[in-house]
Amino acid sequence: MxxxxxxxxxxxxxxxxxxxxxxxxxxxxxxxxxxxxxxxxxxxxxxxxxxxxxxxxxxxxxxxxxxxxxxxxxxxxxxxxxxxxxxxxxxxxxxxxxxxxxxxxxxxxxxxxxxxxxxxxxxxxxxxxxxxxxxxxxxxxxxxxxxxxxxxxxxxxxxxxxxxxxxxxxxxxxxxxxKREFVPETNDAVLARGQYLIEGPGHCGSCHTERGIGYQEIALSNADSDEYLSGAVIDGWRAKSIRGEHRGLATWSVDELNDFFKTGRTDTTAAFGAMAEVVEHSTQYMTEDDINAMSSYLKTLSPAPGKEVTLPEKADVTTQKLLDGDYDSRGAILYAEYCQICHRADGKGVPRIFPALDANSAVFSKNADSVLQITLGGGRMPETPHDRMAFTMPEFTNLSDADVAEVVNYVRNSWTNQAPEIDVNDVVEMRAFLAKKPKTGTDIAPDLSIDAATQGAK
Missing domain, CATH: 1.10.760 (Cytochrome Bc1 Complex; Chain D, domain 2)
Structure with missing residues (x-):
């Protein structure tokens, strides 16, 4: 030696x-x-x-x-x-x-x-x-x-x-x-307030900005880089880009974002995973003005670099095939058996009850982790007083790895959706990840009101 x-x-x-x-x-x-x-x-x-x-x-x-x-x-x-x-x-x-x-x-x-x-x-x-x-x-x-x-x-x-x-x-x-101070990008009071809430207390970048080699956020503000809020994977979820490209917020209006922050839903989508926790514990309690400020600011962000500003148009040939019982793939059969009853043949779901799968940017994201996790692990909408019930999606752990890959690829590339395909190895990795992941946040609904806390302390 x-x-x-x-x-x-x-x-x-x-x-x-x-x-x-x-x-x-x-x-x-x-x-x-x-x-x-x-x-x-x-x-x-x-x-x-x-x-x-x-x-x-x-x-x-x-x-x-x-x-x-x-x-x-x-x-x-x-x-x-x-x-x-x-x-x-x-x-x-x-x-x-x-x-x-x-x-x-x-x-x-x-x-x-x-x-x-x-x-x-x-x-x-x-x-x-x-x-x-x-x-x-x-x-x-x-x-x-x-x-x-x-x-x-x-x-x-x-x-x-x-x-x-x-x-x-x-x-x-x-x-x-x-150490840093808040520097508004504009003199517009609404946009400056939205920027502050997104960049500061809301700490949106913690999930929606990629991490570097030291696990640091690669940008802490839009002034740092237009990679800020351009999407990242955290805790097995794909926290989507919330910038201005097609797979980000290009297809969202300010009113839809306001609705989403307040209720966790729109007519076509619903919060899930970590974002459901954010709505349930945070944004639903915010004032209308603050929610509108955040939404308005997000809609000013330019598209993330290197990402498609728009996607090519694609005709929907899926709906009619499903209605006709023309199941031309294993994925189509699995969709008809496990998914169609809620998400419908046209992939549009039921407004504010079952989210749409067609034209849902969370579904056709380039990274399929969120779709995989919610398919294998299930999920629950956040509970708010704005809708009468919160709906859950069951976990489909009974499906084989090959079948999960088939149905996920089918959903991500049917109707007008366009997304990279996954393979069985992606399913195996997600299943292993979920096996060691603890249950968290979305199941937590403590009463945090001042009255309740004070009573509990007496």
């Missing part, structure tokens, strides 16, 4: 020690003190904080299936193992009950918890950085006075040794989450 010279070993040890010391000190450059005095008993401030917290969708990540709101414990899968969201209730032993306002602000905005501990980038502090301290103060008052304290210990990450060290995260933060 080769022996390393003592000088090289000593140099490596000294280098690691220096890196460690710098990593421990770096978070100090991110934190700051505020001269804001927060009256956590001010009812108006608490009410504002409840609304800001809704726009930031904190509950989705900090609650588990059948768990207490904000008590943490939600597993987030990474290639190296699971990490778990933390308890952010005002419990003094296991939550944030001992946090000062500065502690709270520095954790939420800058990713630095008390003790100078860098937080994992699963927390969207790169987006929250542009939120004003006044909103942080309102959130702090809400969490400290209106959220029910829950004594629930935080779970340790399942990352292997070395990769679970915290101090290297400080270097990640320095490289990929620099």
């Amino acid at each position: 080769k022996k390393w010279p003592l000088t090289i070993i000593m140099a490596a040890v000294i280098g690691l020690a220096i890196a460690f010391i710098i990593g421990i000190l770096l978070p100090n450059l991110r934190t700051s003190s505020s001269d804001i005095e927060v009256n956590i008993t001010d009812p108006e401030l608490i009410k504002k904080g409840e609304y800001v917290t809704r726009t930031a969708d904190c509950v989705a990540c900090h609650s588990t299936l059948d768990g207490e709101a904000y008590a943490g414990g939600l597993p987030m899968l990474t290639p190296l193992g699971a990490i778990y969201s933390t308890n952010i209730t005002p419990d003094k032993e296991t939550g944030i009950g001992n946090y000062s306002f500065d502690d709270f602000k520095n954790a939420v905005k800058h990713g630095v918890a008390p003790g100078n501990k860098a937080l994992y980038p699963a927390m969207p502090y790169p987006s929250y950085q542009i939120m004003p301290d006044e909103d942080m103060a309102a959130m702090y008052a809400y969490f400290m006075s209106a959220v029910k304290p829950v004594n629930q210990a935080n779970l340790k990450s399942e990352l292997p040794p070395v990769t679970n060290w915290r101090w290297p995260l400080a270097y990640w933060q320095a490289l990929f989450a620099p």
Whole structure:
């Protein structure tokens, strides 16, 4: 076995020690003190904080299936193992009950918890950085006075040794989450508000923007790059592009987007997966003005680079064949047996009940992960008061891998749809992914009203 010279070993040890010391000190450059005095008993401030917290969708990540709101414990899968969201209730032993306002602000905005501990980038502090301290103060008052304290210990990450060290995260933060302020792209007040909500508290880029080699969002704003919000795969779902190309939002109107954000549905589509959680816990509670601001801003975004602005026209020959019982492929037979009763022969579904499959940009996305996941894992619409019932789609795990590939390809390329085909290996990979994926968010529907939280705390 080769022996390393003592000088090289000593140099490596000294280098690691220096890196460690710098990593421990770096978070100090991110934190700051505020001269804001927060009256956590001010009812108006608490009410504002409840609304800001809704726009930031904190509950989705900090609650588990059948768990207490904000008590943490939600597993987030990474290639190296699971990490778990933390308890952010005002419990003094296991939550944030001992946090000062500065502690709270520095954790939420800058990713630095008390003790100078860098937080994992699963927390969207790169987006929250542009939120004003006044909103942080309102959130702090809400969490400290209106959220029910829950004594629930935080779970340790399942990352292997070395990769679970915290101090290297400080270097990640320095490289990929620099301090920044909100810079409006326009003087139009509506569009500027929409940009702020999308870019900041809504942290839409966390799901809809591709990640780089360091798992960083490759752009944090439209000013950074027109790759911003151009689509990404996260947690096995394809978070579609929400820019202006055909497979993005080109076919959507502002009114349809408003309807979608408020209700989780339109006449042709419905939210599913992580987006159903966003509607259920966040956007349905937002004001009409804020929803319209977000929709209006999104419709100003240019098409993503390299993506089709429009798709060629395609005649529908599918509907008549299905009506005639002319099943010319294995996919057609499977569709008639398992899908047609709800989604109909014309692929148009039933308005606000069963989503359309034809001309649905979530269906003919170039990446088929979402269609595969909802076929194998099922799904549920978000529950809102705007529609009488929330409908579920069953999981079709009984189908063979080959049959799933057949019916998915059939749906993605029938009627007017045009999409790349998948193969059996794609189905095998998705089935394996779902086997180890924990159930989350869309099944969570805690009562987060101030009255309910206050009653629970008494």
